[in-house]
């Protein structure tokens with residue numbers, strides 16, 4: 001099992017180029033099978049979720065070649081519509097293949113997806129949107145079956161703007177007969193990217209970036225080449241680390257507009273934030289101030305994926321902060337790990353009350369999920385002494401060479417293999 005060994009207490013300075021977005025590239029890879037031909041993706045991050053999605057596409061009969069940051073998917077020979085459990089359960093995004101396989105073959109079978117263990121994460125909304133387009137859904141003992149002789153455009157209403165259910169609705173509607181109107185959509189930048197990619201492939205999606213998408217079904221899509229945008233959550237991870245360790249860090253290749261809420265929070269905590277067209281610089285010279293209250297929301301609100309890194313900052317500030325988690329009911333496991341490092345965090349339902357003490361001490365901690373891992377790495381870089389973060393396979397799911405990027409900024413962090 002990989003672990004990260006961090007010698008903390010050094011300020012971070014310098015620039016990094018951010019990787020392509022995990023949550024954009026995965027649904028786009030799923031979408032590639034809607035075209036009975038070739039898709040070329042560039043700026044693809046070297047993360048294990050991409051490797052796992054590649055394996056699923058290959059299992060389904062596609063040919064996938066990965067050279068550097070370029071992925072070439074040839075979906076001509078797709079010959080299966082069943083994803084086995086050992087592959088589907090590796091990540092959340094395997095569920096995206098339901099809509100894509102239905103659109104391509106009229107049939108799909110998979111298992112309840114994996115991904116971060118941060119709550120129940122049901123798939124009822126995914127089933128509901130596909131049913132609205134004429135699919136027959138069956139969920140039994142963790143297996144999910146979908147079948148549609150013909151997908152028909154329809155009216156879809158999402159009572160909650162689920163990211164994944166919006167993406168599945170879009171994927172299925174693109175090849176359905178007639179027009180679909182999806183109301184109550186999620187508007188995350190990764191959904192915008194999926195829609196732009198699909199339009200580039202010949203789909204007809206209007207209302208992109210709004211809560212109402214209008215999709216005119218197409219019987220045939222074509223080959224395309226698409227460059228994945230920078231990962232806003234990875235970018236914010238480096239910027240939050242600059243705030244935790246003091247110093248000044250520039251992240252290149254990210255759109256600052258996607259980070260308005262996370263950057264506003266940093267400013268309130270005393271950081272200096274500068275932005276240009278596709279770069280963000282964060283600096284801190286004094287001490288972090290507490291943040292009276294921040295709550296996670298759907299985009300453009302404060303992202304739940306930055307809740308754990310923010311808990312680290314709150315622990316390092318001096319004074320009381322409150323973090324409210326309104327998206328995932330089980331996403332406070334990071335708090336238990338930060339407490340081992342000397343943080344004072346009390347969980348009250350969906351609120352974490354943090355009595356910031358101005359510092360943390362290095363010790364052995366466990367990455368319970370992807371962003372928990374990122375939060376603990378930030379904590380380790382800021383803490384006094386040595387921190388060992390174990391179970392780093394979670395971190396490798398979503399971050400490309402996190403230790404290498406932090407070393408570029410002056411952080412002392414190495415990846416080691418821990419005996420199990």
Ligand SMILES: CC(=O)N[C@H]1[C@@H](OP(=O)(O)OP(=O)(O)OC[C@H]2O[C@@H](n3ccc(=O)[nH]c3=O)[C@H](O)[C@@H]2O)O[C@H](CO)[C@@H](O)[C@@H]1O
Pocket residue numbers: 023026092093119120121122123124125126127160161162163164165186304305327328329
């Ligand atoms: C691969 C990917 O893109 N993952 C992101 C995606 O996850 P994901 O697509 O799983 O997140 P959703 O937006 O679907 O989930 C949000 C909430 O809706 C609930 N829900 C969801 C679907 C459903 O059928 N029924 C239901 O009740 C979930 O349990 C959760 O409480 O968006 C989340 C919210 O921004 C991010 O944290 C994840 O990083």
Ligand SMILES: C=C(OP(=O)(O)O)C(=O)O
Pocket residue numbers: 091092093114115116117118305370371398
């Ligand atoms: C929750 C996350 O990922 P996933 O949905 O892939 O589990 C995340 O990226 O923080």
